[in-house]
Amino acid sequence: MSRLEIPTPAKINLGLAVRGRRPDGYHEIETILQLVDLTDRLILEREETGQISLETDHPSLPNDEKNLVYQAARLLQRHTGSSWGVRMQLQKHIPIGAGLGGGSGNAAFALWGLNELWELGLTREELQELGRALGSDVPFFLFAAQAVGTGKGDALSPLPPLPPLPVLLINPGFSLSTALIYRRVRLVLTKRENRITMLRRFFLMGDVEAIGRHLFNDLETVVLEDHPVIGEMKEALLARGAEGAIMSGSGPTVLGLFAERQTAQDALLHLQQEHRGWWIHLTTTLPSLEDMWQRVRRDST
Structure with a gap:
């Protein structure tokens, strides 16, 4: 396997309660998260030189370390010591800054896809822990299609799936x-x-x-x-x-x-x-x- 094309889904919040402010400056929340089939597309091609590159089709998105997808690739490379690199293309369909978690989903699926592409063998739990360093929503996209999130939203517990609605x-x-x-x-x-x-x-x-x-x-x-x-x-x-x-x-x-x-x-x-x-x-x-x-x-x- 040297190439992956990955649809990265949006999420919706069906309930969101703000419980208080945490000592770390974040807010304590409870939320019900659900994935939907509105997706961006992330294309990953393994690179033997160890270099990481990113192209996006949205003019407001950076193509460097300011982008969460790039950050996810660099984080995984450093965490595992992998010598592989990757060429990435991100095609956006989810609105940006819209409350749909598009950027977090992109980063989460970059972690998952590179774990596959670089044959790293990390568990889902290990990927979720790495995702916490990228954003509070990122672990959800590596957990399940629906969940209850507490803490910053990254302490997750499962919910039974509903039929497609x-x-x-x-x-x-x-x-x-x-x-x-x-x-x-x-x-x-x-x-x-x-x-x-x-x-x-x-x-x-x-x-x-x-x-x-x-x-x-x-x-x-x-x-x-x-x-x-x-x-x-x-x-x-x-x-x-x-x-x-x-x-x-x-x-x-x-x-x-x-x-x-x-x-x-x-x-x-x-x-x-x-x-x-x-x-x-x-x-x-x-x-x-x-x-x-x-x-x-x-x-x-």
Whole structure:
């Protein structure tokens, strides 16, 4: 195997609770994470010289050590002492700075792909630990297709997979800084019902309607203050039949969870006609990370 073509998926947050500020400056959170089949494409070609290079097709992305994919390759090379290098191409389809974890997924799948390509034999747990050095979301993309994240979001516990569900994503056409959004969070110190526990229970039951009714994100009110379009996007999705709608991560992308694909497809057509300035994409939840890895191995050269 000397070449891999890897689809790197986006993630959505179906619930996100901010619990407090940590001594290290990060926030303590609880979140439910789910992969979807909106993907970037990462092409890896093994390089005998030991050199690492990266090309991207997005003008705002760096091609050097400022890029998480490049950082992932260098980190793995140094950690293992591998003499192999790699030529990497990154083709972007996931919006940048959108609350969908595109960069984190790119980095995570670079670690996984290079572990395969360089025949390093690291375990999934070892790759997750390396991923923590790159970002709080990175370990999730190496863990499972759905999980509960606590701590900084990188302490993960499994959730049972749901059947593939249609998800309509809407982005208003601008990006947001995750760090800035978290700095503006006003913590609520009064005791609240644990909505993550409720969502987890509905996952176990496979109750899509109940999951939709209980979507939430503590960061949403922060973003709404400056960007009321978030509320407009939510209302548009609910009006077109979504079981629930919520901002994903630190935004500004809003997701609508649907029970039926035909309803989601009808909503897509109507919303594209009504809101031509919005980026709107119909995707599906992924039930299994392992299935994606197996397809990449099968198609590799």
